[in-house]
Amino acid sequence: MTESADTAKQTNSTQWALRERVKELTCLYGIAQVADRTDLPLQEVIERVVFLLPTACQYPECACARVQIDGSVFCSRPFEESAQRLAAVLTVGGRGRGHVEVFYSQARPQADEGAFLKEERSLINEVARQVSLILERREASEANARLEEQLRHADRLATVGRLAAGVAHELNEPLGAILGFAQLTQGNFGIPDQTARDLQKIVRAALHAREIVKKLLIFARQSPAQRVPADLNRIVRDALFLLSARCAKAGTTIGLHLPNGLPAVEGDPNLLQQVVMNLIVNGIQAMPRGGTLSIATGTEGESVFLAVEDSGDGMTEEVKRQVFTPFFTTKEVGQGTGLGLAVVHGIVMAHGGQIALDSEVGKGTRVRVLLPRAQETATGRGTAL
Numbered sequence: 001m002t003e004s005a006d007t008a009k010q011t012n013s014t015q016w017a018l019r020e021r022v023k024e025l026t027c028l029y030g031i032a033q034v035a036d037r038t039d040l041p042l043q044e045v046i047e048r049v050v051f052l053l054p055t056a057c058q059y060p061e062c063a064c065a066r067v068q069i070d071g072s073v074f075c076s077r078p079f080e081e082s083a084q085r086l087a088a089v090l091t092v093g094g095r096g097r098g099h100v101e102v103f104y105s106q107a108r109p110q111a112d113e114g115a116f117l118k119e120e121r122s123l124i125n126e127v128a129r130q131v132s133l134i135l136e137r138r139e140a141s142e143a144n145a146r147l148e149e150q151l152r153h154a155d156r157l158a159t160v161g162r163l164a165a166g167v168a169h170e171l172n173e174p175l176g177a178i179l180g181f182a183q184l185t186q187g188n189f190g191i192p193d194q195t196a197r198d199l200q201k202i203v204r205a206a207l208h209a210r211e212i213v214k215k216l217l218i219f220a221r222q223s224p225a226q227r228v229p230a231d232l233n234r235i236v237r238d239a240l241f242l243l244s245a246r247c248a249k250a251g252t253t254i255g256l257h258l259p260n261g262l263p264a265v266e267g268d269p270n271l272l273q274q275v276v277m278n279l280i281v282n283g284i285q286a287m288p289r290g291g292t293l294s295i296a297t298g299t300e301g302e303s304v305f306l307a308v309e310d311s312g313d314g315m316t317e318e319v320k321r322q323v324f325t326p327f328f329t330t331k332e333v334g335q336g337t338g339l340g341l342a343v344v345h346g347i348v349m350a351h352g353g354q355i356a357l358d359s360e361v362g363k364g365t366r367v368r369v370l371l372p373r374a375q376e377t378a379t380g381r382g383t384a385l
Contacts, residue, residue: 020058020117020119021119023055023056023057023060024056024119024120024123026055026056027052027053027055027056027123027127028056028123028126028127028130030048030052031048031049031052031127031130031131032130034048034049034052035130035133035134035137038141042134042135042138043072043074045134046067046069046074046131046134047074049067049074049127049130049131050065050066050067050074050075050076051076053065053076053100053102053124053127054076054102056120056123057102057104057116057120058108058111058116058117058120059104059106059108059115062104062105062106062108063102063103063104063105064076064078064079064080064102064103064105065079065100065101065102065103066079066081066099066100066101066103067090067098067099067100067101067131068098068099068101069090069097069098069131069135070097070098078105079103080103080105081103082103082104082105084103084104084107084108084114084115084116085101085102085103085114086101086102086103086113086114086116086120086121086124087099087100087101087102087124088100088124088125088127088128089128090128090131090132090135091128091132092132092135092136092139093136097132097135099128100124100127100128100131102116102120102124168213171209171213172213175206175209175210175213178202178206179203179206179207179210182199182202182203182206183203185199186199186200186203227266227267227268228266228267228268228269228374229264229265229266229374229375230264230265230266230267230268230269230272230374231262231264231269232262232264232265232272232297232304232306232371233258233262233297235269235272235273235276236256236258236276236295236297236306237258238273239273239276239277239280240254240256240280240295242277243277243280243281243284246281246284247280247284247293250284250287250288250290251287251289251290251291252283252284252287252290252291252292252293253290253291253292253293254292254293254294254295255292255293255294255295256294256295256296257294257295257296257297257298258295258296258297259297259298262297262298262299262304263299263304263373263374264304264373264374265304265351265371265372265373265374266351266352266371266372266373266374266375267351267371268351271347271350271351272347272351272371274343274344274347275306275344275347275348275369276306276308278341278343278344279306279308279344279367279369280293280295280308282310282341282367283308283309283310283312283365284310286310286312286313286364286365287310287311287312288312291310291311291312291364292310292311293308293309293310293311294307294308294309294310295307295308295309299373300370302372302373303353303354303370303371303372303373304370304371304372304373305368305369305370305371306368306369306371307366307367307368307369308366308367309364309365309366309367310364310365310366311364312364312365313361313362313364314359314360314361314362314363314364314365315359315360315361315365316361319359320357320359323341323357324341324342324344324345324355324357344367344369348369348371351371351372352371352372353369353370353371353372354369354370355367355368355369355370356368
C-alpha cells in the first residue's frame with residue numbers, strides 16, 4: 001500500500017513538473033512568435049510579452065509581470081508590486097537597459113529562490129535574453145533604414161549636383177552677354193525713359209539669375225574655396241550688419257550670444273558667410289508675423305558650433321525630410337529658389353562639418369552647424385547680448 005502511494009505521489013509530481021514545463025515552453029513559443037512580427041510596433045511587442053509571462057509561472061492566478069526599458073514601463077493587468085519578486089537584467093550591446101520582473105501578489109510557500117522555482121529563474125533569464133534580442137534587432141533595423149535613407153539622399157544630391165554644375169556653366173556665358181549688353185545700352189545718351197526702365201529690369205533679372213548660378217556652383221562644389229582660420233563670431237556680426245534692415249522690416253528681434261575667445265574655424269570666410277546669411281534669412285522668412293531669432297556660437301569637443309533658432313511655425317515631418325533637397329521649397333512661386341538650405345548643407349559638408357535640424361510644428365526651428373577648429377587658438381573678441 002505504501003509503495004503504491006509513493007508511486008502515485010511520484011506520478012503526480014512528474015505530471016505537475018511536466019505541466020509547468022509545458023507552460024514555460026508555451027510562453028517562450030508565444031514570445032518567439034511575437035518577436036518575429038516586424039509589422040508590430042515595439043510597444044505592442046513588449047505589451048504582449050508582459051501578458052504572456054505570468055501564464056508561465058507556478059502560480060499564474062496571482063502572478064504579474066513588469067518590463068522596464070530606458071525609463072518606459074510596461075505592466076500586466078492587474079499589477080501589484082510585492083516583496084516576492086524575481087528579476088533579470090535587459091542587456092543590449094553590453095549595457096543594461098532595464099529589467100524583466102515577476103511578482104506574486106499573494107504570499108506563496110518558500111521554494112528555490114524565494115517563492116520561485118529554479119526553473120522560473122531560468123525562464124525569466126531566457127525571457128530577458130529574448131527581449132534584449134528584440135530591442136537589438138529593432139534598433140539595428142532602424143539604424144539600417146536611416147543609413148539607407150542617407151545613402152539615397154547622398155545619391156540624389158550627387159546627381160542633382162552634377163546636373164546643377166552643367167546647367168550653371170551653360171548659363172554663365174549667355175547671362176554674361178545679356179548683362180553686358182544691357183549695361184552697355186544703359187550708357188547710351190538719349191534713350192527714352194521707358195527703355196531705360198526696361199533695361200534696368202533686364203539688369204536686375206540678370207543679376208538675380210547670376211546669383212542663382214553662383215549658388216548652383218556652390219552647391220555643386222564647383223566654386224574654388226580657400227581654407228584659412230576664420231572668426232565665426234565676426235562672420236555672424238558681418239552678416240547681421242548686412243541684414244539688419246531686413247530684420248527690422250520683418251519685425252524680427254535678434255537674440256545674440258557670441259562668447260569671447262571662440263576658437264577659429266578652418267574654412268572659407270565668404271562661403272561661411274553664405275551659410276550664416278542663408279540661415280538668418282530662412283529664420284526671418286519662417287516668422288512672417290515677426291518673432292525672435294536666436295543666434296549662438298560655442299565649442300563642442302574639437303568643433304565650433306553655430307546655432308540659429310527661430311520662433312516661427314516650425315516644420316512637419318514631411319518637410320523636414322526634404323528640407324536639404326535642392327529646389328524644394330514651401331514658399332510661394334517667386335518667393336524662393338529652394339537652394340538656400342541645400343547650399344548651406346553643401347558648404348558645411350565641404351568643410352568637413354555637420355548640420356542638424358530640429359523642428360516641431362508650432363514651436364519653431366533650430367539649425368545647428370558643427371565646424372572643425374583651425375590649428376590656431378582663439379580669434380578676436382566675442383559679444384554677448
